[in-house]
Amino acid sequence: MSETTETRPVKGELLHEGKAKKVFKTDREDLLIQEFKNDATAFDGTKKGTIEGKGTVNCQVSAMMFKLLAENGIENHYVELLSENAMAILPVEIIPVEVVVRNITAGSLVRHRGFEEGKKLDPTIVEWYLKNNELHDPLINDSHILAFGYLDEDGMALLREKALKINEILLEFFAGIGIDLVDFKLEFGRRPDGSIILADEISPDTCRLWDKETGRKLDKDRFRFDLGDVEEAYQEILKRTATAN
Ligand SMILES: Nc1ncnc2c1ncn2[C@@H]1O[C@H](COP(=O)(O)OP(=O)(O)OP(=O)(O)O)[C@@H](O)[C@H]1O
Ligand SMILES: [Mg+2]
Known part of the structure; x- marks a missing residue:
């Protein structure tokens, strides 16, 4: 599912802010944006901190893993990278x-x-x-x-x-x-x-x-x-x- 979009989706309303990521609507019904944060939590959110550069690492590593899996027949939500810490995804x-x-x-x-x-x-x-x-x-x-x-x-x-x-x-x-x-x-x-x-x-x-x-x-x-x-x-x-x- 790693087809690229014809036009880059434009970030819209924040749909969900979790512990590690933010999910945004876009100007397209069929796409969301997932933005990876440096925030880190553990043990049910009782331990909190930041890990410098984590958002970028997790976004880039995830993109590579999703591409590899798609090539091997595992359908997934990854569409394309939009920046070092954001990717377009299919809503599910x-x-x-x-x-x-x-x-x-x-x-x-x-x-x-x-x-x-x-x-x-x-x-x-x-x-x-x-x-x-x-x-x-x-x-x-x-x-x-x-x-x-x-x-x-x-x-x-x-x-x-x-x-x-x-x-x-x-x-x-x-x-x-x-x-x-x-x-x-x-x-x-x-x-x-x-x-x-x-x-x-x-x-x-x-x-x-x-x-x-x-x-x-x-x-x-x-x-x-x-x-x-x-x-x-x-x-x-x-x-x-x-x-x-
Ligand atoms: N393709 C997708 N479409 C819709 N939601 C998604 C998609 N992929 C991941 N999500 C959801 O987006 C959120 C990502 O945020 P994050 O991982 O920071 O959440 P979390 O803090 O781990 O847990 P929670 O889901 O309880 O907020 C998660 O709720 C995840 O289940
Ligand atoms: Mg999560």
Whole structure:
């Protein structure tokens, strides 16, 4: 879906300001603008800060990942880059189920499930989380999704299949630039014709990325846990991603 627009969309009314991005209407019904901020939050918004240059890194990295996925048959909302930290996207109705894919133990698997960090997972874990800040994005299961009508059986199977295909593509890409893709979060949305496409972002905010050689964390965990050199880690991901293209 990465066709370019004939004329550049003009930014209109602010539709939504989230923690990491702003979404604007445009002069075209069929396009939105997604602008990436330097603001960083963690632990349900209780930790707040800014990461200089993050908006640009996340926008550029997301654009490259969306292009790569589109080339590999994964339809997504990306249309074109408009500036260093803004992109045109296709509007979707976001499905309030976040899909998390895990290749290596980290994060909540360590904090809440008692697993040791850094163990390879086989099979890959796919998890569903309800996208609801007030409820702190709780883990949910297939029955919850069916009972509350977020997706039917086919929709769940489709999202799982897409998530695993995306995982294969991204695992290979990141391996090529010396990075282990530990885990990541995806959001999907419905187009007016009922089709479901990938939306939101794919960036060091939404992926855990570890250097293959040193194990160094090159993602938002540096901010979450005050590991230092946060800006430098984001720049490193941008640099490696850009040189791979
Ligand atoms: N193609 C799209 N069409 C419509 N909305 C989208 C699209 N892609 C992403 N979004 C939504 O735009 C918002 C982006 O803002 P951001 O990621 O900062 O939100 P957030 O703070 O993480 O969470 P919240 O969604 O709770 O505000 C998100 O709500 C996301 O679900
Ligand atoms: Mg978000």
